[in-house]
Amino acid sequence: MxxxxxxxxxxxxxxxxxxxxxxxxxxxxxxxxxxxxxxxxxxxxxxxxxxxxxxxxxxxxxxxxxxxxxxxxxxxxxxxxxxxxxxxxxxxxxxxxxxxxxxxxxxxxxxxxxxxxxxxxxxxxxxxxxxxxxxxxxxxxxxxxxxxxxxxxxxxxxxxxxxxxxxxxxxxxxxxxxxxxxxxxxxxxxxxxxxxxxxxxxxxxxxxxxWLDHILKLHKKWSYALPLTTSVMRGNEMYDIEKRSFERLIEQMMRWKYSYWKIQTMLWHSAKTKQMSTRVVFKAFRHLLKLHLHILPFPDGQRNGPTTA
Missing domain, CATH: 3.90.550.10 (Spore Coat Polysaccharide Biosynthesis Protein SpsA; Chain A)
Structure with missing residues (x-):
């Protein structure tokens, strides 16, 4: 059976x-x-x-x-x-x-x-x-x-x-x-x-x-179809979720010393989405740029940006 x-x-x-x-x-x-x-x-x-x-x-x-x-x-x-x-x-x-x-x-x-x-x-x-x-x-x-x-x-x-x-x-x-x-x-x-x-x-x-390296490969493949939900999303709820998610991810990738190019490439792949406006990806890129140029303080006080591939 x-x-x-x-x-x-x-x-x-x-x-x-x-x-x-x-x-x-x-x-x-x-x-x-x-x-x-x-x-x-x-x-x-x-x-x-x-x-x-x-x-x-x-x-x-x-x-x-x-x-x-x-x-x-x-x-x-x-x-x-x-x-x-x-x-x-x-x-x-x-x-x-x-x-x-x-x-x-x-x-x-x-x-x-x-x-x-x-x-x-x-x-x-x-x-x-x-x-x-x-x-x-x-x-x-x-x-x-x-x-x-x-x-x-x-x-x-x-x-x-x-x-x-x-x-x-x-x-x-x-x-x-x-x-x-x-x-x-x-x-x-x-x-x-x-x-x-x-x-x-x-x-x-x-x-x-x-684990994140594999998730990045997965999202390169599937970004065009994301995000997906089984619930009713109201107003700007989806946009707010994605904005928080991208900001948190960018900060984590910087802590783990991903290169600026690697993070930017992740955002380019995300811009393939057909499910929502790419405005959220543009906002995420601005967040990355501000952290990279030290225009924004890093959340945990660190100042060093991504350095490796």
Whole structure:
């Protein structure tokens, strides 16, 4: 009934999650675990290989550092897809707004309930924090429609995974694959977050420069189609979101010593948008120029601008 694809880098973790899946999935299944310890292929190539090997009509892509707590979750997923043929992706965390400014699925500058829908027990590996139950269901729904989902766990139809393969040419590492897949599918199918499947995720992800490098590649590809939203945007709300997002991004890129040319190139790619006025990109360029020329003080007091590629 469901094929479960895992890109494995740790045999101990794989053994644990495989046992957990067998104990909880509740329907006929197969685990397609691809050992990537030596090959170190990008996750897009691994997932495409897994989708081709899948025997069942539903395919679940998941990390191996997960413990699913919901019994018979396979039946929940199967029922969701059977209930609506227009549903193409189901995850447990996602965002209802995908910005034009390069970012992940969670839009911090979007001060609205639409920015996240999730039901995940979140552990922390990189930060010294206690596990939290990240639950956000603002409309008390069984399913919430979103633009994109988090890659820790998501399910799709096998024919969709084959029709919209993961882009291993643009994304050669382990970041951005979930957003890219969702942006391919979004114009054709509904993307949903379910609150009926609960799992613990051991790692919060590492949102560092390597992650941002992949996000910049992703946005070079998709800027023409962004921003996207599943909510009604009022007045200048979208413009204000993007203005804040670009300013925050520019400041972060300067802290991480991206070159002025690299930041400017990011803005040029963003100007390809067909979804909103490029006025916001022009404003972002002015913000960059003022910081670069020290006309504006840097927010954290730093004065040194970008220096490297």
């Amino acid at each position: 469901i094929s479960i694809v895992i890109c494995s880098a740790d045999q101990t973790e794989l053994s644990k999650v495989s046992e957990n899946i067998h104990d909880t999935v509740g329907i006929p299944h197969e685990i397609i675990a691809i050992d990537n310890r030596e090959a170190r292929c990008g996750i897009c190539d691994v997932y495409n290989e897994g989708a081709k090997k899948a025997r069942f009509d539903l395919v679940c892509f998941m990390h191996e550092d997960i413990e699913i707590r919901t019994e018979n979750w396979g039946s929940v997923v199967k029922h969701i897809f059977e209930s609506d043929p227009d549903i193409g992706i189901v995850g447990v965390a996602g965002g209802g707004y995908k910005s034009l400014a390069p970012a992940g699925w969670y839009q911090l500058e979007f001060h609205s309930e639409e920015r996240s829908y999730q039901n995940v027990l979140q552990g922390y590996k990189f930060d010294d924090k206690q596990e939290i139950h990240a639950y956000h269901n603002p409309r008390n729904e069984r399913l919430s429609r979103v633009v994109c989902v988090d890659g820790l766990w998501f399910c799709t139809r096998r024919d969709i995974a084959l029709r919209f393969p993961f882009d291993g040419k643009v994304l050669t590492g382990f970041h951005g694959y979930d957003l890219d897949f969702c942006l391919s599918v979004f114009p054709h199918y509904k993307i949903m977050v379910t609150y009926e499947v609960l799992m613990k995720h051991a790692s919060e992800g590492n949102f560092n420069r390597q």
